[in-house]
Amino acid sequence: MTDQDAVPPSLAGWRFLRKVMATDFSEIWQAEDLKLQRVVAFKIFTPQADDSGIIPPFPVAEWQRRFIQEAQLLARFDHPHIIPVVALTRLDDGRPCMVMQYMTASLQREIGVDLFDPAKVEAMAPEYRPRAVPPARARQILLEALSALIVVHGRGIVHRDVKPRNLLLSNGPGSRVKLADFGMAKTPDEPPAAEAIWIGTRDYISPEQYANATLVTDRADIFSLGVIGIRMVTGYFPDRERLRAVEGLPDAFAELLRQALAYQPDQRPGAVEMAARLAAIRL
Known part of the structure; x- marks a missing residue:
C-alpha cells in the first residue's frame, strides 16, 4: 500500500473501507458507520498544492474555507436529487471531512x-x-x-x-x-x-x-x-x-x-x- 492509499487516521465510530477516488482537493472514502451499521462516503480535505501553497487559482486556506462551505451548503438541502451531507467533522490529524450518503x-x-x-x-x-x-x-x-x-x-x-x-x-x-x-x-x-x-x-x-x-x-x-x-x-x-x-x-x-x-x-x-x-x- 502506498502513502497515497494509506487509510486515514482513525475517527471514533467509523471504519474506513477503501478509497474511491482522489482529486487535487480531496479524497473520497467508502466507510462504515459502526453505530448505525451503514455504509457512507467520507470526503476528506486533502489538498495537493504546489510549492507556493496554491491550487490555482486559490491558496489552500481558501480551498479549505470552500470545503467547509460546501458541507454547510449541502446540509441545507433536503432534495431527492442533491447529495445529502449528514456530518462535518475532523480526522484525528485535524483535516476537515464531511460524511455523505454513499453512491455507487x-x-x-x-x-x-x-x-x-x-x-x-x-x-x-x-x-x-x-x-x-x-x-x-x-x-x-x-x-x-x-x-x-x-x-x-x-x-x-x-x-x-x-x-x-x-x-x-x-x-x-x-x-x-x-x-x-x-x-x-x-x-x-x-x-x-x-x-x-x-x-x-x-x-x-x-x-x-x-x-x-x-x-x-x-x-x-x-x-x-x-x-x-x-x-x-x-x-x-x-x-x-x-x-x-x-x-x-x-x-x-x-x-x-x-x-x-x-x-x-x-x-x-x-x-x-x-x-x-x-x-x-x-x-
Missing part, C-alpha cells in the same frame, strides 16, 4: 470517459469507452438534474462545476442521479475577484465562466447541462451534425440542447423553463 457511481459510469481518439478508445476496457444513452434516459437525467438546479438557483447559488462526475448514480447505470460537489459554488455573497479567474472543468464550462467565473449567473450551469445533454445523446462533445443524426431524438429536444449552449447567457433558458419544455417532449 457517477454518470461517467453510464456514458464512459471523455476520450475520443479512436486508437485510445479501442484499447480501453468496454466499460470505459465513451458511448451514448437513449434519448429517454438522457431526458430523465436532465430532468432530475434540473430539479436540483431549480432549487439551487432559487437560493442564488451557481454550482459552477456541473459535469458527469458530479452527477452521482444512486444505484448504478439507469438509476436516479444526485447533484454533488459544491466546492466551486458561487454563493450570493461572493464578491467579484480583483482579477479575472476561471474555475470549473474546461470541457463543460460556459464562455463567460472561462472569462471570469466570479461574474457568472445561473445560466452558466445551464450551459454545462447542455454539454452533458449532447454528450449523452451523441456520445461526443457538442457537434451539430452528430446531434441531427441521433435516431429517435425529437427536434424540440435537439433545439432545447442547442439553446442551452447559446453564447449569450440571456439567450439560454433558465432551469424552470428548460425543465418545463423538456417535460413536455414526448419520447
Whole structure:
C-alpha cells in the first residue's frame, strides 16, 4: 500500500473501507458507520498544492474555507436529487471531512470517459469507452438534474462545476442521479475577484465562466447541462451534425440542447423553463 492509499487516521465510530477516488482537493472514502451499521462516503480535505501553497487559482486556506462551505451548503438541502451531507467533522490529524450518503457511481459510469481518439478508445476496457444513452434516459437525467438546479438557483447559488462526475448514480447505470460537489459554488455573497479567474472543468464550462467565473449567473450551469445533454445523446462533445443524426431524438429536444449552449447567457433558458419544455417532449 502506498502513502497515497494509506487509510486515514482513525475517527471514533467509523471504519474506513477503501478509497474511491482522489482529486487535487480531496479524497473520497467508502466507510462504515459502526453505530448505525451503514455504509457512507467520507470526503476528506486533502489538498495537493504546489510549492507556493496554491491550487490555482486559490491558496489552500481558501480551498479549505470552500470545503467547509460546501458541507454547510449541502446540509441545507433536503432534495431527492442533491447529495445529502449528514456530518462535518475532523480526522484525528485535524483535516476537515464531511460524511455523505454513499453512491455507487457517477454518470461517467453510464456514458464512459471523455476520450475520443479512436486508437485510445479501442484499447480501453468496454466499460470505459465513451458511448451514448437513449434519448429517454438522457431526458430523465436532465430532468432530475434540473430539479436540483431549480432549487439551487432559487437560493442564488451557481454550482459552477456541473459535469458527469458530479452527477452521482444512486444505484448504478439507469438509476436516479444526485447533484454533488459544491466546492466551486458561487454563493450570493461572493464578491467579484480583483482579477479575472476561471474555475470549473474546461470541457463543460460556459464562455463567460472561462472569462471570469466570479461574474457568472445561473445560466452558466445551464450551459454545462447542455454539454452533458449532447454528450449523452451523441456520445461526443457538442457537434451539430452528430446531434441531427441521433435516431429517435425529437427536434424540440435537439433545439432545447442547442439553446442551452447559446453564447449569450440571456439567450439560454433558465432551469424552470428548460425543465418545463423538456417535460413536455414526448419520447
